[in-house]
Amino acid sequence: MVDGDRTWSFVVAANRLPVRRVWEEGTARWVPSPGGLVSALRPVMADNPDAVWVGWSGVPGPGTDPFEMDGFRCHPVEVSQGELQLFYEGFSNATLWPLFHDALVPPEYHRTWWDAYRTVNHRYAATVAQLAAPGATVWIHDYHLLLVPGLLRRARPDLKIGFFLHIPFPARELYIRLPWRTEIIDGLLGADLIGLQTPLSADNFCRAAARVTGAPTTNKTIHHDDRTTRVGAFPIGIDAQRIAGLAADPAVQARSTEIRRSLGSPRTVLLGVDRLDYTKGIEVRLRAFRELLAEGRLSADHCVFVQIAEPSRSQVTGYGEVRRAVEQLVGDVNGNFGVMGHPVVHYLHQSQPIEELVAMYQMADVMLVTPLRDGMNLVAKEYVASRPDNSGVLVLSEFTGAAQELKAAELINPHDIEGLKAAMESAALRNPADARSAMRAMRRVVRANTAQRWAERFLDRLALGE
Ligand code: GDG
DSSP, rough: OTTOOOEEEEEEEEEEOOOEEEETTTTEEEEOOHHHHHHHHHHTTTHHHHHHEEEEEEBBEEEOEEEEEEEEEEEEBBBBBHIIIIIIIIIIIIIIIIHHTTTTSSOOOOHHHHHHHHHHHHHHHHHHOOOOHEEEEEESSSSGOOOOOHHHHHHHHHSSEEESSSSSSOOHHHHHTTTTHHHHHHHHHHEEEEEEEEEEHHHHHHHHHHHHOOOEEEEEEEETTTTTEEEEEEOOOOOHHHHHHHHHHHHHHHHHHHHHHHHHHEEEEEEEEEEEEESSHHHHHHHHHHHHHHHHHEEEHHHHHEEEEEEOOSSSSSHHHHHHHHHHHHHHHHHHHOOOTEEEEEEOOOOOOOOHHHHHHOOSSSEEOSSSBBSOOOHHHHHHHTTTTTTEEEEEEBBBBBGGOOOTTTTEOOTTTHHHHHHHHHHOOOHHHHHHHHHHHHHHHHHHHHHHHHHHHHHHHHHHHH
């Protein structure tokens, strides 16, 4: 039990808590919710008696009392079923998500969604204001909570406020379509430090802020309302040690061998691992694969393509469509190129535990990460961290944050299908020795910029105040 009336010197606020509520045989319990953010913040949160995490439990309806789980002190925020539809599925995932990903599907603008977004952001800000000790540091995360820095600044001018955006910030010309563009920029400018995944996103944000507020922006600082907000690129990393540990685990290795055998021990395994999201470019890579098979440049006798598509946001516009398109392509490729008992594409629309993902990373010769737009893409980094023998080829979209760091990957433009096909073909036929130096270079990057380092760099800069 955690004392709900006490205050804390370090507060993290994110849409979700680091744990989620599950119901088994009529009883509810909390289970850890693995993910990049949780492992990044573990070193600065877990077992720090003065740190608390504010977020939603994942279950709509009345909140529960604060509690401690897996070393994290958690303070749940209530989100109702109606708010879930308007704030989460609506404004967060059908307005902001598509707009911030280059309007890959048309963003929808509804005033009722915006009202709910404001209400929920007010609730988060009020909760944090009540929990933060005098002069505390607060770190707010992602596009669900863009108004919280400003609301909090007004309520608690004494706080040090950091904000990190996990998704891209779009070009100014796109951003200014948003009917509430001024309110959102004002909200963000309540922070002392705003972190983005890439220098391009940081530039985009500064330009949008200058356009909307008319405030002078110099060298990644914005002066507005007698305050200065600093803006910087802080590319997120992964818990490389944990992934490497799993890759070295004999049980995971055995599973990897078993999966490959179950695929018919093909010469080349190509792999995609994504949330089933229209930003991830799953269709593009399937179409490229189909053409390579049709042109005889790759052969179904030697190649197998495995696509893991984690179910995601099935109620939101655009997600049903991408699922149907992907499943139709899988059926088409298998119908035309598979043989009885040996499909050429293996497709799972199921969530997989990280151990299973690492076993797949280990058995894949070619990893296909082809998003049309992605803030970072942790899957690319996890693949690299799972290849201790330096084998394997990463085909990586230029439009991911990861491409800024993993320059030795086989970089592709996912809009250029001929270029993508050429990269997939050469990756599938690559001499393993040629691939080794690229993988070695990428492994150095992934090991140097871990999630833990990312959190330290952000928090150090926030503490410095310059
Ligand atoms: C957003 C931004 C940014 C676990 N089980 C499955 C699964 N996981 C884990 C993966 C990986 C994570 O989920 C997915 O992270 P990504 O970065 O690839 O993608 P998003 O979910 O879109 O994350 C992104 C990230 O925030 C962090 O800042 O990099 O740009 O969009 O750790 O191991 N993943 C999949 N299936 C599973 O069953 N696909």
